[in-house]
Amino acid sequence: MKKKEAILKVATVMFANKGFVDTSGQELARMTGVAEGTIFYHFGSKEGLLLAILEKTRDEIVDQFEQFFENRPFASGLEMIEEVVAFHLYLAGLMEDKFLLLHRHFLYKFSESNQGFRQNLEAIYNCLVDIFEKAIATGRADGSISQDVNPRKSALILFTMVDGLVRFKNYNLYDAGALFNELMAMCRRMLRAECHDPSI
Known part of the structure; x- marks a missing residue:
C-alpha cells in the first residue's frame, strides 16, 4: 500500500472514531509509520487530509x-x-x-x-x-x-x-x-x- 493510501485509510478510522480535534498529526504519523511532514506534504494540513477523505x-x-x-x-x-x-x-x-x-x-x-x-x-x-x-x-x-x-x-x-x-x-x-x-x-x-x- 502506498504511503498516501495508508495515511487516508488510517486517518479515516481515527477521524471517524476519535474525532477531528482529538486526532493529532503525530499520532497519525506514528500509526502510519511515516514522518509527520509526509502527511503535510501530501495533504497540506489536517483539514486538507479530512477533505481528501x-x-x-x-x-x-x-x-x-x-x-x-x-x-x-x-x-x-x-x-x-x-x-x-x-x-x-x-x-x-x-x-x-x-x-x-x-x-x-x-x-x-x-x-x-x-x-x-x-x-x-x-x-x-x-x-x-x-x-x-x-x-x-x-x-x-x-x-x-x-x-x-x-x-x-x-x-x-x-x-x-x-x-x-x-x-x-x-x-x-x-x-x-x-x-x-x-x-x-x-x-x-x-x-x-x-x-x-x-x-x-
Missing part, C-alpha cells in the same frame, strides 16, 4: 451504487426501492468507518465555511436521495407506487429512515438487523399503490 468517500459511494445498478433488472419501481434500501444498509456495514465519519458533526461545521466540504457532502447526499427518487418515479410510472406519492419528498423521508438506522448501528444503540423487516414493510406501506391482494 471526504472526496474519496464520495467517489466510493457513487461508484458502489453505479456498480449496483449496472445490468441489474428490477421487476418494478417498488422492488427497486427495496433493493436500494437493502444495498444502502449493506454498504453502510461494508464502509462502516466512512458512514460513521459522515455522521460526525465537525464535517458540517467545516462545510459552513469551506466550499469543498459543502460540495462533497451535497454530492454524497444528492447521490443517495436521487437514487430513491428515481426508484419512486419508476414505480409511479409502472403502477407499483401510488400516484399520490411525491417522489422528492418521499425520497428524503426514506433516506432519513435508512440513515437513522445506520446511525443507530454505528453508535451501537440498537441492532439495525432486528428492524430490517419492519423497515421494508414500512417502505411498502408508505409507497405502494392500492392492492386488494392480501398476500402482497
